[in-house]
Amino acid sequence: MTSSVLPQNPPLNPDLIQSLEAVLDAERVITGEKTEKFSKDFYWYSPVLKPMLEDKRAEVALRVNTLDELKQVISLLFADGVPVVVRGGGSGNYGQAVPLYGGAVIDVSGMKEIFSVDGIVRAQPGATIREIETKARAAGWEMRCMPSTWAISSIGGFLCGGSGGIGSILHGGIAYGDNVKSVTLLSMEAQPKLLRFEERDALTALHTYGTTGILVEVEMRLGKAYDWEELIFTHDDWDKLLDWTYDIALDDSIPKRLVTQFETPIPEYFKPLKKYISPGLHSTFLMVDKSKVETVLSAARAAGIEHVYSASFGTPPKPPFITDYTWNHTTLWAIKADPKMTYLQCGFGEPFRENLKKLKARFGDEILFHLEIVLGNAKFKVDSPGLAVGGIPLVRFTTTERLNEMIDYCAEIGVFVANPHTYKLEEGGVHDDIVAKRALKARVDPKALLNPGKMKSYPVNPFE
Numbered sequence: 143m144t145s146s147v148l149p150q151n152p153p154l155n156p157d158l159i160q161s162l163e164a165v166l167d168a169e170r171v172i173t174g175e176k177t178e179k180f181s182k183d184f185y186w187y188s189p190v191l192k193p194m195l196e197d198k199r200a201e202v203a204l205r206v207n208t209l210d211e212l213k214q215v216i217s218l219l220f221a222d223g224v225p226v227v228v229r230g231g232g233s234g235n236y237g238q239a240v241p242l243y244g245g246a247v248i249d250v251s252g253m254k255e256i257f258s259v260d261g262i263v264r265a266q267p268g269a270t271i272r273e274i275e276t277k278a279r280a281a282g283w284e285m286r287c288m289p290s291t292w293a294i295s296s297i298g299g300f301l302c303g304g305s306g307g308i309g310s311i312l313h314g315g316i317a318y319g320d321n322v323k324s325v326t327l328l329s330m331e332a333q334p335k336l337l338r339f340e341e342r343d344a345l346t347a348l349h350t351y352g353t354t355g356i357l358v359e360v361e362m363r364l365g366k367a368y369d370w371e372e373l374i375f376t377h378d379d380w381d382k383l384l385d386w387t388y389d390i391a392l393d394d395s396i397p398k399r400l401v402t403q404f405e406t407p408i409p410e411y412f413k414p415l416k417k418y419i420s421p422g423l424h425s426t427f428l429m430v431d432k433s434k435v436e437t438v439l440s441a442a443r444a445a446g447i448e449h450v451y452s453a454s455f456g457t458p459p460k461p462p463f464i465t466d467y468t469w470n471h472t473t474l475w476a477i478k479a480d481p482k483m484t485y486l487q488c489g490f491g492e493p494f495r496e497n498l499k500k501l502k503a504r505f506g507d508e509i510l511f512h513l514e515i516v517l518g519n520a521k522f523k524v525d526s527p528g529l530a531v532g533g534i535p536l537v538r539f540t541t542t543e544r545l546n547e548m549i550d551y552c553a554e555i556g557v558f559v560a561n562p563h564t565y566k567l568e569e570g571g572v573h574d575d576i577v578a579k580r581a582l583k584a585r586v587d588p589k590a591l592l593n594p595g596k597m598k599s600y601p602v603n604p605f606e
């Protein structure tokens with residue numbers, strides 16, 4: 143599909159802009175070229191999405207600060223049948239926050255109150271994860287899982303567009319166990335209504351790219367705060383390093399927040415770490431509780447694995463952070479070094495070592511392994527005991543056909559792929575509850591105005 147087949151909505155009614163300015167002050171109603179920066183996310187990570195989405199832009203961006211403003215704005219946009227994309231930090235990777243049909247982007251980063259952090263964070267959607275993590279740690283708690291973009295991303299955007307990350311080795315992803323306590327949505331109607339969903343019922347509203355209501359409050363359970371030490375190790379033998387890394391991951395007596403392994407030359411893309419990691423070496427990045435650092439270091443010495451870097455995460459957290467090189471930050475460093483690089487999101491299945499070998503044998507240096515070991519299965523969807531070896535392998539992009547060949551081969555050998563080269567929800571992952579998601583959308587979005595075009599199987603799209 144090319145961008146030219148996506149039609150644009152008719153231009154907004156000038157009276158609507160005036161009405162919006164009566165609700166928000168004029169500088170929070172943004173029109174013209176300045177809407178560009180509110181209309182983009184990190185879709186350009188994908189050479190497939192880049193040409194599809196680069197000319198997409200909202201006609202108006204609205205910066206709301208309160209629930210009351212949001213309700214009034216929604217009423218006005220609903221009356222005019224304007225498509226609406228909600229936006230937090232704008233750090234999504236699949237064009238989730240890119241408006242396909244013009245219309246309005248509502249930036250909720252001003253709705254950022256954190257009400258409490260006592261074992262459960264209760265916050266408005268625009269609160270940044272950094273702010274929550276900092277407040278929580280001061281009170282003896284921490285985020286159970288957070289994206290590597292935790293410094294800029296919002297809690298609402300994480301729940302609506304993300305899946306897991308730092309901490310998922312200990313607590314799984316967003317959808318794992320009881321990580322989410324509740325979400326409160328605002329419907330897209332003439333008289334917007336609040337709907338609260340608790341525990342597993344809340345999951346239906348998550349990871350739907352803002353198509354199933356506007357998240358206005360979230361409650362997420364926190365974990366007990368650990369005193370994390372960030373450690374980097376290197377070795378020239380991939381399999382030997384993997385055996386050691388996996389043993390550390392499996393050792394329940396060592397609390398961990400991050401277990402990441404990179405194939406060479408990936409660590410060479412991390413310019414600020416050049417002095418620590420010699421060229422040609424594979425590398426493991428860990429966050430482990432300080433009380434267990436000596437255990438890990440002596441295991442490394444015994445296995446002949448070299449320890450090259452240590453730093454404290456800190457309370458409050460103090461940069462530099464090794465998290466800045468992990469999860470989908472790895473891809474960013476790679477693209478900076480070589481614009482031909484792109485990525486996949488994989489669960490390597492079992493036996494994962496065999497599957498990695500098969501991929502290497504078939505694609506050689508076209509695929510470079512970046513592993514993230516997590517609790518639960520790599521889809522972050524289904525609870526399952528034990529660890530899964532997943533990751534975000536880098537791919538040297540040549541053509542879309544070759545990329546699809548790699549994705550097809552993964553399916554053939556039992557490697558799960560959450561395809562990051564599509565903005566359509568159902569094509570990007572497994573949605574066992576898509577029927578419930580569609581039903582929720584029908585209930586909260588009667589005119590199908592919320593992020594149209596993103597939920598592919600929804601039968602109504604007034605802008606097609």
Ligand SMILES: Cc1cc2nc3c(=O)[nH]c(=O)nc-3n(C[C@H](O)[C@H](O)[C@H](O)COP(=O)(O)OP(=O)(O)OC[C@H]3O[C@@H](n4cnc5c(N)ncnc54)[C@H](O)[C@@H]3O)c2cc1C
Nearest residue numbers: 230231232233234238290296299303304305307352357469
């Ligand atoms: C370098 C890099 C690293 C990343 N690492 C990770 C990672 O480790 N784990 C991970 O899961 N993701 C990761 N991501 C993706 C992304 O950063 C996270 O998912 C992040 O939490 C998204 O938050 P945001 O506030 O930026 O969301 P946005 O990009 O603003 O929004 C994401 C989606 O949610 C919708 N949305 C936002 N707010 C609301 C709301 N209040 N109500 C309804 N819908 C809403 C948007 O419309 C959009 O569809 C990474 C991205 C980059 C660029």
